Amino acid sequence: MNPRAVWAVAKAQFREFWRTPEAVFWTYGFPLVMTVVLGFAFGPKPPDPVPIAVVVADPAAADSDPLVAVLRHDARLSVEVLDAAAADRALVRGRVGLLVHGSVAEPVVRADPTRPEAQLAGLVVARALRDARDGPGVAIAQEVEDRPGSRYIDFLVPGLIGLNLLGAGMWGFGFNLVQMRTQNLLRRLSVTPLTRGEFLLGYLMGRFVLVIPEAIVIALFGVLLWGVPFRGSWLAFLLVVAVGGFAFAGLGCLLASRARTTEGVAGLMNLCQLPMWMLGGVFFANENLRGPMRWAAEALPLTHINRALRDVMLEPGSVLDIAVPLAGLGLFAALCFGLGLRLFRWQ
Amino acid sequence: MSGAAASPAIELRGLRKTYRKGRQTVTAVDGLDLRVERGEVFGLLGPNGAGKTTTVEICEGITAPDGGQVQILGRQWRTGVDTEIRSAIGVCLQETKFHDKQTVRETLELFAALFARGRSVDEVLGLVSLQEKAGARQKDLSGGQRQRLAVATALLGAPELLFLDEPTTGLDPQSRRQLWEVVREFQRGGGTVLLTTHYMEEAHQLCDRVAVVDQGKVIALGSPDELIRSLGAAHFVECDVDDFAGKLGEQELRALPGVQACTFAPTRAELTVASVHTTVPALLELLDARAVALRDLATRHATLEDVFVSLTGRHLREGA
Ligand SMILES: Nc1ncnc2c1ncn2[C@@H]1O[C@H](COP(=O)(O)OP(=O)(O)OP(=O)(O)O)[C@@H](O)[C@H]1O
Ligand SMILES: [Mg+2]
Numbered sequence: 001m002n003p004r005a006v007w008a009v010a011k012a013q014f015r016e017f018w019r020t021p022e023a024v025f026w027t028y029g030f031p032l033v034m035t036v037v038l039g040f041a042f043g044p045k046p047p048d049p050v051p052i053a054v055v056v057a058d059p060a061a062a063d064s065d066p067l068v069a070v071l072r073h074d075a076r077l078s079v080e081v082l083d084a085a086a087a088d089r090a091l092v093r094g095r096v097g098l099l100v101h102g103s104v105a106e107p108v109v110r111a112d113p114t115r116p117e118a119q120l121a122g123l124v125v126a127r128a129l130r131d132a133r134d135g136p137g138v139a140i141a142q143e144v145e146d147r148p149g150s151r152y153i154d155f156l157v158p159g160l161i162g163l164n165l166l167g168a169g170m171w172g173f174g175f176n177l178v179q180m181r182t183q184n185l186l187r188r189l190s191v192t193p194l195t196r197g198e199f200l201l202g203y204l205m206g207r208f209v210l211v212i213p214e215a216i217v218i219a220l221f222g223v224l225l226w227g228v229p230f231r232g233s234w235l236a237f238l239l240v241v242a243v244g245g246f247a248f249a250g251l252g253c254l255l256a257s258r259a260r261t262t263e264g265v266a267g268l269m270n271l272c273q274l275p276m277w278m279l280g281g282v283f284f285a286n287e288n289l290r291g292p293m294r295w296a297a298e299a300l301p302l303t304h305i306n307r308a309l310r311d312v313m314l315e316p317g318s319v320l321d322i323a324v325p326l327a328g329l330g331l332f333a334a335l336c337f338g339l340g341l342r343l344f345r346w347q
Numbered sequence: 348m349s350g351a352a353a354s355p356a357i358e359l360r361g362l363r364k365t366y367r368k369g370r371q372t373v374t375a376v377d378g379l380d381l382r383v384e385r386g387e388v389f390g391l392l393g394p395n396g397a398g399k400t401t402t403v404e405i406c407e408g409i410t411a412p413d414g415g416q417v418q419i420l421g422r423q424w425r426t427g428v429d430t431e432i433r434s435a436i437g438v439c440l441q442e443t444k445f446h447d448k449q450t451v452r453e454t455l456e457l458f459a460a461l462f463a464r465g466r467s468v469d470e471v472l473g474l475v476s477l478q479e480k481a482g483a484r485q486k487d488l489s490g491g492q493r494q495r496l497a498v499a500t501a502l503l504g505a506p507e508l509l510f511l512d513e514p515t516t517g518l519d520p521q522s523r524r525q526l527w528e529v530v531r532e533f534q535r536g537g538g539t540v541l542l543t544t545h546y547m548e549e550a551h552q553l554c555d556r557v558a559v560v561d562q563g564k565v566i567a568l569g570s571p572d573e574l575i576r577s578l579g580a581a582h583f584v585e586c587d588v589d590d591f592a593g594k595l596g597e598q599e600l601r602a603l604p605g606v607q608a609c610t611f612a613p614t615r616a617e618l619t620v621a622s623v624h625t626t627v628p629a630l631l632e633l634l635d636a637r638a639v640a641l642r643d644l645a646t647r648h649a650t651l652e653d654v655f656v657s658l659t660g661r662h663l664r665e666g667a
Contacts, residue, residue, distance in 0.1 A: 008456065008461065015449060015453065016447070184444060185446070188440055189461070192433055193462060193463070193504075194461045
């Protein structure tokens with residue numbers, strides 16, 4: 001191992017990356033922007049009124065319709081009055097979750113019950129109608145869960161950090177490697193005394209330095225902007241980020257070890273990323289999945305990274321609490337790098 | 348080591364390389380033998396697709412041959428001495444794109460760090476006259492400047508053996524001459540060079556010996572002058588006329604004094620001659636006697652191109 005060579009490769013890689021503003025933005029800036037946007041979208045605030053539509057024959061005469069009046073009276077609902085055709089379109093496009101027609105005495109609701117918004121809208125409408133018929137006496141008490149740590153935003157921020165590690169490993173590490181191959185640059189490096197191991201180590205160092213600061217910045221955004229709690233140890237957090245980052249860098253390296261075109265590696269990376277986006281527990285919990293979907297979710301490294309991140313951010317997790325998933329991720333990273341190094345082709 | 352030092356810089360025996368794409372096979376190198384002595388500048392000359400790059404990349408250890416023996420500086424690839432060989436060679440590939448966003452100096456610093464010993468970045472910058480571009484990024488360089496940078500990276504490790512695959516393609520005449528000077532300087536320092544080129548003049552000016560390669564085989568080998576002399580004639584006389592039709596035949600041209608060969612067309616003839624001053628007066632006399640109107644008459648020295656044409660019936664470069 002020639003440290004001077006490793007260092008030179010690392011420096012060159014970092015410079016090349018840093019001087020490509022597009023790459024810096026899409027790898028690090030964009031996830032940050034996404035965090036901020038999602039944070040404001042799902043951050044702590046009163047719940048939005050549930051959008052529904054009342055279907056009537058003549059929307060112009062709707063003000064005299066008692067059904068419209070009752071539903072409009074309820075602050076939990078945002079009511080549109082539409083004719084049948086317009087109402088159907090609003091439902092198909094998802095602008096409203098549910099349609100109501102009929103009268104106060106005999107209301108009919110129409111919706112696709114598998115859509116979560118429809119279920120919510122159905123509940124709210126049922127309550128509004130019952131309230132109207134039975135008077136104020138039977139109003140159902142509601143509890144709103146809004147303590148920090150249990151909100152969606154608290155769930156989301158660790159997931160976004162995990163997602164960002166995935167993206168950095170794939171696009172920052174894997175993609176660029178294939179690009180260097182297509183440009184004959186790897187081939188040129190291969191006819192120097194530089195070994196594959198030295199090259200990959202330097203490459204990893206140069207491309208990896210920004211991963212950890214980025215995760216810290218996202219975490220700080222969450223804590224400072226939306227009061228996401230940080231209950232565990234920062235050390236454990238940094239460990240998860242480092243090991244998780246290596247796991248995805250290893251995966252990126254493995255996928256890029258032989259691909260000869262950037263299109264080819266992009267396809268492989270999408271193939272790996274898509275299940276993780278959907279099942280990795282970023283936007284919704286994957287613990288309630290059943291059967292094969294659950295097994296699939298458990299097999300994804302992102303699931304374990306996100307779980308460990310939530311353990312140390314939302315709960316008072318220490319290094320010991322996450323030792324098992326960390327060891328598993330470390331093993332995964334080692335396997336990927338080992339295999340990637342073996343399969344690696346300069347050309 | 349003494350055995351290695353006594354060995355030739357490059358020795359190839361029965362080299363063979365076939366590429367398969369689906370059902371098609373392309374034999375890029377077809378039983379090629381070559382011996383490059385230490386201290387020589389050796390040129391591989393041949394048309395597109397002759398197998399020059401494949402041969403050079405086999406020598407560089409990039410491509411594994413399907414058959415045959417390869418000895419580089421007395422050592423063989425894939426016998427545990429690859430790093431040793433790589434430390435002793437400098438390579439300029441036919442095409443390389445370096446990191447776009449790095450400056451010339453940064454690119455050279457990267458390559459300098461890969462070798463345990465070698466020349467300094469500034470020294471190499473001077474050799475290829477890129478000092479004033481040291482701070483320019485790769486993407487802002489012209490094609491010729493990039494080419495010079497590629498040659499510069501090959502010189503950094505102070506190699507014993509330099510591989511240059513079409514190093515002057517795309518260079519202006521001045522840069523080309525400058526690069527020739529770099530090669531000569533390298534040779535004066537005791538280095539060996541294997542280069543490929545399409546340019547006859549370059550091969551003639553620069554190479555101690557040349558191998559003409561066609562369809563994966565060496566079809567002629569020797570110093571440029573030897574090869575040209577082997578044609579048996581050093582000059583060509585080209586004459587353009589109105590029309591030979593009915594007035595003068597090919598046989599009569601061949602019968603002129605000193606003519607060794609003749610290519611004949613209705614309005615043009617090219618004579619291969621040993622000496623211009625014996626043939627030309629006789630030719631003019633004959634044309635005059637037959638009332639063939641001469642439009643143009645030119646003479647030139649034989650070149651390596653003519654060697655290639657006489658060996659294969661084709662030109663080295665299409666359209667040449
Ligand atoms: N990787 C490859 N896969 C398939 N065929 C190849 C490959 N590399 C070279 N060839 C074929 O082998 C033959 C020799 O190619 P090579 O690059 O050695 O020619 P060359 O003499 O360097 O030509 P040029 O002057 O154009 O650079 C060509 O017919 C080429 O198409
Ligand atoms: Mg070539």
